[in-house]
Amino acid sequence: MEWASCQTMLNPNGNVTTGRTLKLARFTSMLVWLMALLFVNSGLALGQESGTGSAYIAGSGNAALDDHVARLLTEQLGDQVTLEPLTESQLAVLENEPVIAIGPAAFSRVRQANRDLPVLALLVDKDFIEGYTTRFSGQVSAVYYDAPLLRQALTGKVILPQATRVALLATTESVELYEPLIDQLAPYGLEAKVFIADTEDQLIPSLIRALSFGDFLLAGQDDAIYNPRNIKHILLTAYRRNKILIGPSQAYVKAGALASSYAPFIEMAELAAGHLIAYFDSGTFPAPTYPDEYRVEVNQQVARSLNIPMPEREWIAQAVQNMISENNQEAGQ
Known part of the structure; x- marks a missing residue:
């Protein structure tokens, strides 16, 4: 047996410890440290992937309608996406943050101010938005408001x-x-x-x-x-x-x-929430769509x-x- 392997010393508790045991302890300590570091980094990465994204709402100008749509969207999104009102000063400086435009006037205002923004249009007719969604697929999408x-x-x-x-x-x-x-x-x-x-x-x-x-x-x-x-x-x-x-x-x-x-508002909000989550997952919006559920007013x-x-x-x-x-x-x- 080599001398290094038989060398003895006192550990912090006053017990006799061999050199081999000391090496094993140091190796174990290093392994634990590396595993801890890996865990922390993985946790950070997971937090980034599952953390909340931010989207902005360009309102229609009808406060009651805008509040109602925002509330329904928030209920559908939970903690996956946070919603913030869009101010005019933000329009020109935003880059990849998605914007929810409520109504055709809001959509036109956003597009005129910043053509690079990804926009999800709500409460718009297919006839109004179809040309945009065709030319800017993935960047512009919609949940159609008009019934087929x-x-x-x-x-x-x-x-x-x-x-x-x-x-x-x-x-x-x-x-x-x-x-x-x-x-x-x-x-x-x-x-x-x-x-x-x-x-x-x-x-x-x-x-x-x-x-x-x-x-x-x-x-x-x-x-x-x-x-x-x-x-x-x-x-x-x-x-x-x-x-x-x-x-x-x-x-x-x-x-x-x-x-x-x-289409009931809750159905449109559910689809819009799905489009937003898909955007944060892939970087593009799904294709515009009609809701699946409709009601009838008489x-x-x-x-x-x-x-x-x-x-x-x-x-x-x-x-x-x-x-x-x-x-x-x-x-x-």
Whole structure:
């Protein structure tokens, strides 16, 4: 046995310790230190990966609406992402921090001030945002606010089961809004026709022809036709011919449309939260999307005045969803 291996000394406790034991103790101490260091570094890395990210909210200017959306988003995100209000002074200096724009005006304001910011648009129609999301895929995304026109058309079909023809009123510039819908209707026993009204003088004559053709009038998100200036004339003309207006939104149901499908805010907030988390995970937003769940708003007073029996709103929404699901299953076979 070598002398170094047999060398003895007193340890701090006064006990006799061999040199080999001392080396083993030093090795063990070093190993423990390295493991501790590795643990700390791993903890830091894990903390960075699972730590909260920050996103900014560009408000619509409607304080109640902005607060409601922010609260729903916060509930969905939990501690994964923190939300902060966006100030005008921050717009030019932010770089990779995602911005949630509530409404088209907020989205336009953000894009004009800083075209490099990743933006998630909420409460915007597909027609408004689609060009941006196509050109800046991953950098600009959205949760669409408008209900798909097919779902709106089927809402009318469920309320009027005997309906086979859908009337559409548009301008020459907005007619393309309805083109995808026309190709989607055949499996549901429906057909549609667009009637053009480019001027105020053409509005009522075109509307009368549309009402003569269709079992109901379907409205899309077309501000050139469906706006506060025109809606009273459209509704009165339709009622005089015992016809109903479906869509384009909850606001128009309150004004006198019979019904409209709409996505609940909680559903849009859930999708938006998923888009934000995906951004922090991958550095890009998922593709823009429509919500999966929709509800139906109805105007019972209009239904009574036109002697239309109205099922429960929940039943209408579920019936529409069943029709879409069954058709998708058949198409996939």
